[in-house]
Amino acid sequence: MFSLAVDAMGGDGGPDVVVAGLALAADRHRGARVLLIGDEKRLRPILARHPKAAAICTVRHAPTAISMDMKPTAALRVRDSSLRMVMDAVAAGEAAGVVSAGNSGAMLALAKIVVKTLPGIARPAMAAISPSMKGDVVMLDLGANVACDTRNLVEFAVMGEAFAKAVLGLPAPSIGLLNVGAEEVKGDERLRQAAEMLRDSPLASQFHGFVEGHDITAGTTDVVVTDGFTGNVALKTGEGAMKMASGLFRQVFTSSMAGRLAYLLVRPALMRMKDWLDPRRYNGAVFVGLNGVVVKSHGGTDAQGFASAVDVAMDMVTHQFNDSIRERLAHMTTLTTSRPKMEAERQAAL
Amino acid sequence: MFSLAVDAMGGDGGPDVVVAGLALAADRHRGARVLLIGDEKRLRPILARHPKAAAICTVRHAPTAISMDMKPTAALRVRDSSLRMVMDAVAAGEAAGVVSAGNSGAMLALAKIVVKTLPGIARPAMAAISPSMKGDVVMLDLGANVACDTRNLVEFAVMGEAFAKAVLGLPAPSIGLLNVGAEEVKGDERLRQAAEMLRDSPLASQFHGFVEGHDITAGTTDVVVTDGFTGNVALKTGEGAMKMASGLFRQVFTSSMAGRLAYLLVRPALMRMKDWLDPRRYNGAVFVGLNGVVVKSHGGTDAQGFASAVDVAMDMVTHQFNDSIRERLAHMTTLTTSRPKMEAERQAAL
Structure with a gap:
């Protein structure tokens, strides 16, 4: 299983920034295994220049990419985009998380539909540090x-x-x-x-x-x-x-x-x-409340910023972020469902 | 008619700050005439120390004052507070505006009930620079x-x-x-x-x-x-x-x-x-949309901050702030009322 599926095509800097960012991240996360999804022809020469990134990455070709200004509804219809394919990898259990510097609206829409919302959560949210x-x-x-x-x-x-x-x-x-x-x-x-x-x-x-x-x-x-x-x-x-x-x-x-x-x-x-x-230190907004780790890097960031987003995703994967939410929710559900019951009992006692 | 009715008792610094602030403002607004409302016994010696303030002020005694933590609903029941009496002065046409460093919630509630909302405005708002x-x-x-x-x-x-x-x-x-x-x-x-x-x-x-x-x-x-x-x-x-x-x-x-x-x-x-x-330069939040100028000075400000709040109030009184709103609203009303009519005409034409 891959630690992360990374969208190579998102962001203003495209694959150059993404791969350079992964090279920086590779030093900090030695055990990480990355499924890098994007235009294989463009990726190969860039990876050749970044052996550290190449060492942790497996490349998967994606024929298309979602542009930064595509509407979420339009993005949902494209089945072979790099953004769609990273989400598919998480949904299929191939990877624990996703990092993309792409279109946020499309990312949230795809994450909701493909990765899906965590059971017990009504709506995912965007969090950052x-x-x-x-x-x-x-x-x-x-x-x-x-x-x-x-x-x-x-x-x-x-x-x-x-x-x-x-x-x-x-x-x-x-x-x-x-x-x-x-x-x-x-x-x-x-x-x-x-x-x-x-x-x-x-x-x-x-x-x-x-x-x-x-x-x-x-x-x-x-x-x-x-x-x-x-x-x-x-x-x-x-x-x-x-x-x-x-x-x-x-x-x-x-x-x-x-x-x-x-x-x-x-x-x-x-x-x-x-x-x-x-701001690069704080890069990496996270969509929380999904069946997997989904991290959004700022579209305009550089390699160092992208590496920070990878850090955030790796921290969440390593610390089994979603398990900790699931555990809390189990207790919260007991609480919220017991309330109307208590209320009914109180009414009955009157 | 007075330019402003000033609540002498509001704010953490009380009458000392208010009168010192008026002394500073007196230099900048030579024609201003201020109705200063508060505890006359406390005000007299302070005014004696600030002849510039004394020169523009007429003192009116108010037996009580609204504390900073009193609930708006409670403040509305006190008829002889300095805050109530400054609002009364505007409602009676004695003064064009109010300045107070007192309890904001009480101030807004009293302003709405005593000074009243400008015709055509649904709800007053708080504005600042x-x-x-x-x-x-x-x-x-x-x-x-x-x-x-x-x-x-x-x-x-x-x-x-x-x-x-x-x-x-x-x-x-x-x-x-x-x-x-x-x-x-x-x-x-x-x-x-x-x-x-x-x-x-x-x-x-x-x-x-x-x-x-x-x-x-x-x-x-x-x-x-x-x-x-x-x-x-x-x-x-x-x-x-x-x-x-x-x-x-x-x-x-x-x-x-x-x-x-x-x-x-x-x-x-x-x-x-x-x-x-x-922040003293930006002191003076204004409740806009009332039948008079109502300026709130920050409770914790000093004489210079209070003088800035007086500046804001004087600017609004001098530039006949409310007339300019009334004029705009006249045009807006034509617009908003003509819309459903146009819609009805279009429906009838079908």
Whole structure:
């Protein structure tokens, strides 16, 4: 069995970036076996230039590729695309997970139909890691579901907790539910019900309650749960603010002779900071809640970014991410099904 | 008539901060006349220390004050609080606007009931100015309405545009609707309908379409329209990210001898940047869509921050903010009412 099926054709950089990324990843995951799917003619010469990647890869030819702007519905109709074939490999039990830098919408649609949703989960979500002042934070949903109900949010909490365990290696990650205030009365009914369910669940001791926007970078909790609309806006707003801050600091160091001198003095510290914030380090959004590990690399990333996405996928495969979700869900189901029963008993007792 | 009725008792700093803030504002708004409402015994000695504030203020005694943690429903029952009395002054036509650093929930509830919603507006919204790489941006709703429908969003666009004209002095502010992608098909029905209505409205030439989270700090549009849940999360997430960035840069300058030396070199540039990002410069969230100008100063601000909130209120009073909304709404109503008529005519023609 292959550890991962990798789509060689996705992303702006195509197979060159993917294979170079696999060469970097090969050093970090010695036991990994990769099924590399794409245009064989294009792949062979690239692999010849990257012997480390070639050593861990088995190539499978895919006649077509899904373009970055193809609509998900159209992508579903193409049976012989590299993206479809990596999903098929997971569905057939040939590989434990998928990595692609391709079209996200097509990827989610194919994953749902081919890899399928984990039993007990209503809807998969998109999760990723982002930096905070207290260490890395897992955020989900980042856009797979524009609208979410109470059940979705509770399931996102379960999946986010398992993700933080597998990828951040935390023994008991804390969970926050994103809201407009920390008080119990804040937000809508959907959020208040989700909070109540989590307080009554096996995750109760890890559930911190409501958190606010500024708690994401403050690192108040290890996992931040929200709907796909809010999560997508929050992620991009935070990235935008960090970009503005970097631009302002660049000005400080470039707008005067004194600034350029100061830059020379603090260059090593600035480089360390830049590395820490490097978006490539946080590359690899994960579709959680599927019958397999499905990792989306940013389309515009380079080899190092792609290797980070492979790291995330390997961590999830190694730590049997889905087993940990299944186990939690078993307990949660007992809880949710026992509730109406208790309610019925209470009614009968009156 | 008074330009503003000011609640002397709101905010963590109470009357000391409010009066010191008015003293600063007095220099910038020579013609302003302020009705200062609060505990007269406490106010007299403070005003004696701030002759500039005393020169523009008329004091009115209020026997009670609304605490920062009082529930809105409880605050509504107190008839003689300073917060209630500033609202009464606007409702009675004694003052054109209100400034308070008090309890926001109580403020919105009192404003809705006493000052009342502008005719033609379904729900007031909370707007504020935030920094971007291309200049200041108006964002709304920031939390007055957790859930919003199409009509609310369209009205927020109308009010945000008027706000950007009055406070930022822009002749034709551009408007963006916050979404998870820029493409027309993104988001939910509510957002797509709001976009369609704006494209068919007198604001069409200023409507940019959908914007994403990172467009806020990029300054893609002058006005960013969203529901109160998303707006509140986005605002706080952006603030959190900027705070994390500042903390990281502080480390660069303090973690080594070279860093401390570099700091001395770039100190003036850093100070300019700090001034530019100063949250006090952006103090003064505004409840738009009311029969009067209602400005909320941050509870924890200092005199300079309170003076900024007074600046915002004075700008809105001077530029007859509400007249500009009324004018727009007149055109929008023609549009929205003529649509079903056209639809009926089309049906009849079949």
